[in-house]
Amino acid sequence: MIVAFYIASAIAVFSTIMVITRYNAVHALIYLVVSLLSIAVLFYLLGAPFAAALEVIIYAGAIMVLFIFVVMMLHLGEKSVKQEQQWLKLSMWTGPGLLAFVLLIEMIYLISLQSLEDGGGMVVDAKQVGIALYGPYMIAVELAAILLLAGIVGAYYLGKEKTTVLHRFLKQQENG
Amino acid sequence: MVEIPLTHSIVLAAVLFLLGLVGLLTRRNILFMLMSVEIMLNAAGLVFIVGSSRWAQADGQVMYIFILSMASAEVAVGLALIVQFYKKFNTLDTDAASKLKG
């Protein structure tokens, strides 16, 4: 099992690196799906089968599909790939890479400082999660619902085809 | 269940998070930036799940679910914005939209 953890981790890291280095959006998205799936495996290994399922269904399924739809809508072809190639010079990577490296070192240092005992490894199943969700986190769930609603409305409004809107007075002027 | 070393999983989350960050910093294409954000969100979710597993509590997963719902809302709005952005500027270059400078 522990081997599975490391394998999945390696896949996740590798595919994520691929995501951020691809020029073609569709390729990147497919690597992202791989990354998400491997994280789902990790979830399962960490005793969260419900979360793993959600990861596969919602993230890798729904959200990524959304991305792909958009990529299709925008007709990103050869042109955009070329542009990406232009943008992604090696020099672009140095600054962010350095920042991230420093951060990583610091984080690892901080993590290693805490002498955390390993333990647990217990499965927390969907029932427990459900009880928690609709018990103490009731309000948060409702807030999340409202957030989703807002997301829907926002997406609808933003995604709408904009027509040039003129004030009625201006329209009259145009007509008259 | 086999115990997975806590440190390792958290380091993994950190690595993923920072990869997301690197993506965010390097890419000019807004679509890729959104993807990087997703990676970072995922990394955060991973830490919650690790915590949930370590203490055998449901709260970590609950948090993960909230992150998930937030991420989906964000993606929905974000993608709608990208579409509008593309219509307006006819490119996905974020630097094209730097009107907000002081």
Add this chain to the structure above:
Amino acid sequence: MILAGLIFTLLIGGLFAGLLERRFKGIAKWISLLALLFNMGQLIRIWLGYSRNFLIGTNEKMYLVLRKPWIPEFGIEFHLELDGLGLVMVMLTGFLGLLSLLVSWNHVSKKVGFYYFNLLWTLAGIMGVFLAFDLFLFYLFWEVMLVPMYFLISIWGHSNRTYAAYKFFIFTQLGGLLMLLSLLGLYFIQGSESGVYTFDYWKLLETSIGPAQSSWLMFGFIIAFFIKLPVLPFHNWLPDAHAEAPTAGSVILAGLLLKTGAYGLLRFVIPFFPEAAQSFALPAMILGVCGILYGAKLAFAQTDIKRLVAYTSVSHMGFVVIGIFAFNTLAMQGVIMQLVAHGLSTGALFILAGILYERTGTRDLEKLGGLWASVPRMGTAGLILVLASLGLPGLVNFVAEFMILAGTFTASKLIAAIAALGLVGAAIYSLRIMQKVFYGTEKSKTSISDLTFMETIIIAAVVFLLLFLGLYPSPITKTVAPSVQEIISNTEKVKIGEVHQILYEEITLEAANGDH
């Protein structure tokens, strides 16, 4: 209620003036005039009642008191009181308010309603400052007078008005915030001491504060009042604000706003922190003396007539500082005389400068000259005001400066002697105005018209008061005598809390019985 009436007449009058002007053109100034005249009438009535008191020789204090609970949770009351000092200041406010209204009578062309609104609200704020005996209320009015003044400068001012208005606002606001901090400090110290949290003046007066704390708190107040006054290192907002403000604004700024600083020192700093103030007396007096001489020197250097007059204010206010920190009755009486004298004479000088600017289109001394021939009345008015400014005996400014210096002399001979050099300085810069504006050959070809009837009346009223009070200052000295006595008695390290309490309750009772 008469006290609240004084303030609310102006506030409501201002509102009406602002709102009705759109509907009925030209009504705003009449409403303002009505409000101010009504106020003046009330004030004269109060003063007659008050003066009857001292004319028949009783030395009793007379107060008008109004206390209404306002925000009882925080111990805030709507608490106004009027004593001799307040009465003099409020009457000065009423009088100069009327003058500033009259000088703007025909000269406001844009946003007329808003102009009169601001004018009246500033005046209301100033009156409130002079009347409030609840420190929270005091702070409120302190801000109320500030904001409309900012608008007056920034909308109706001269060319560089935005800069001046910002400068004015930032300086005074900075002081105001420091004061607010000190005020809250006082509030909490008093509250934790007695268990009753209150902003009441008399209660706060009884607070016993440690020396370190009290000097910190005092500096909060002092910086606010020093900026307002203004005292040397904080004075540089004043020439800009005075020079750029419209005439009425300059009159109010010089005549009244500066006085709130002095009033604050007298009413709050000295009674609240007698020991700390006494230990700060020497530096304060040195600042005052520097202000006198430095202000005089700068006034001499100016070519813009309004800036010149503004710097004379710095010089004259230096006398106020040394007088206050001399800690004796004579100097303190002189300070109050100086407030009145400076308010009248400098206010009128600004009016005259405004008239000159309006006629000639310039405030530059180098471009003026030889005006006496064409405008003798203006020349005479200018002469008298200039003489008042240089402290000629017979005019009230002399009475004030003499009292201050004589009082200061008993406290510190050297300081008084150096301050007296300011009199030479005053002669130098004041006569420069006469020399440049009215003497010499006429520089502009276009002839200008002399003072109109209205302007003559305005200036004559001021001149009459200057002369009358200069030869017979008793109406003021006697009116403020009890207040001064009380301020001084505070500094004599005797907390007169108890004695005062009894007297005070009697008076409250009296006021409650018949709020004449």
Add this chain to the structure above:
Amino acid sequence: MNMADLLWIIVAMPFTIFLVLAFLGKKLSANLTAIIAISGTGTSALLTILLGWSFLGSPPENYSLSSHLWEWMNAGGLITSMSLRLDALSLVFIFVITFVGFLILVYSTEFMRNEEGYARFFAYMNLFIGSMLILVLADNLLLLYLGWEGVGLCSYLLIGFWYKDPANGYAARKAFIMTRIGDTALIIGLFLLFTEFGTLNIADILSAAPEKWASGDPTARLAAFLLLGGAVGKSAQLPLQTWLPDAMAGPSPVSALIHAATMVTAGVYLIARTHTIFELAPLAQNAVAIIGATTLLLAGFSALTQRDIKRVLAYSTMSQIGYMFLALGVGAWSAAVFHFMIHAFFKALLFLGAGAIIMVLHHEHNMFKMGGLYKKLPVIFWTFLIASASLAALPVISAGFYSKDLILWETFASASGGTQLWFLGYIGAFITALYTARMVFVTFFGKTKIEPTQRPGLRITLPLVVLALFSFAGGFIELPHTLGHVQVFSGLMQHALPHLEIRDVAESSELVLQIITGLTSLIAVGAAYVLYIRRRSWTDSIRNSTLVIQIHRFWNLGWGFDTAYDTLLVKPIVYLSRINKNDVVDLISLGLSKAMVYFNKLLVYTQNGKIRWYMATIALGAILTLTISILL
């Protein structure tokens, strides 16, 4: 009517006239203005004579009258009132002020006739007379100060009467500011006296001073020096004398009244009035004498070199007041006041005469362009001659002889005086006679260079004649005992001023000294006659040597005092003002705001609108926070 009530009427009359002329001046015709203008002072002069008559006839208690008008200031222990007090000293002064003032006003009604601002002139003159009366009648020092500043103001206004010439304005300003410097010393003296005695009432102070202070007390010395500062400023003595010659920019009647007869002697009055304090401070009193002696010499030499007739008179005024100071300084109080009175008569006359000459000669001030006037203007010539005789102190026949001789003798004989001071005064007497004779000879004799345009009218000549009478006969009320021994004046003064302490000298030396001084002035006149009438070539040859030219110029410019003040005081101050016109302190707040704007620009630079940049800063921030949390 009570005699004391006359006092306030005397003071009020000129003020009333001032108000009338100030308000209605424009509407009145010239004749009416003239009548009104002289009526006030005329009434006052009449009342003064009436008052003086009854004062001398039936002296009131303590030889003083007082009249309380109203309380002026009453605050914190300072109680002063508008009260007038008349004693022998002020009686002499108000007599001179109202009487000479009246004559000068009469003269002015013609002299100023064609000037613009006729009513304004008389308004100022009346205001001046009123203020001067207050000065000498005040019963407390503060009221005295009111009059003191009031006359200063009028002097300012009248010097700058012809305001269209900026030079006049500057002269007026100079006069006001120079005297203000002295006034400031005076007012500090007032503070000191108030702090010491708790009152400013003169009589109270004078009676309390000897009890409080021993002779030579440092506080008394300080007070005396401060009062002296005021007196020096007003009376144009060293070192504040430079304003007086420039003050001649005013109309001649003004010079006559203010800058010769009355105002400039206010310092003499002040010192005489506060004599007790000076007696308690011998050092200060010596200083008075030394200042007087020095001034009389320096001014005398300057007068010798002037060409402008009015400037000669101005310097001679300084010189004569120097005599009065000398007298005050040695304790010859009464002699000083006597000389003041005589000086007022003849100096007013000289100025009026000079004014008349200048008027008829097209405003020509330079006496070397005049000449031969004695036939053309006989009245002016004879009156001028009498006054000049008095100024030169020609023995026996002139009033000036008696007063100046009294001063010289008492200087010699006084306990605090001595031979040195007498000698200085003696030299001064010689020079006085010399420059006076020079003035008369140059102006009236020799060739006629400018024809007079008109003959002065009656209103000009009459005051001249009256004043000439007084300049001639005024001296006879006080004759030395070598010559008749009349002591009307000092008999009057003894009620107000203390007696002179005479040191142990031979009585006979008085006669010797009188003869010496008398001869000296005659010799000086003779010398002038030789130099300016007989042998003009001698003067010219003397003038040609460079040393003489240098000295001449130096004296002509008043011993370089003006230049010195200019370079030492005026120029640095003006320079400082110019470079610091915009207030150094302002730079602090301006600097603050500049720094704010700079930081704002820096921050604005970071807001470049690039999301990646913002992200990078967030990352950087994260690194920083983490680093800090690790390090701590």
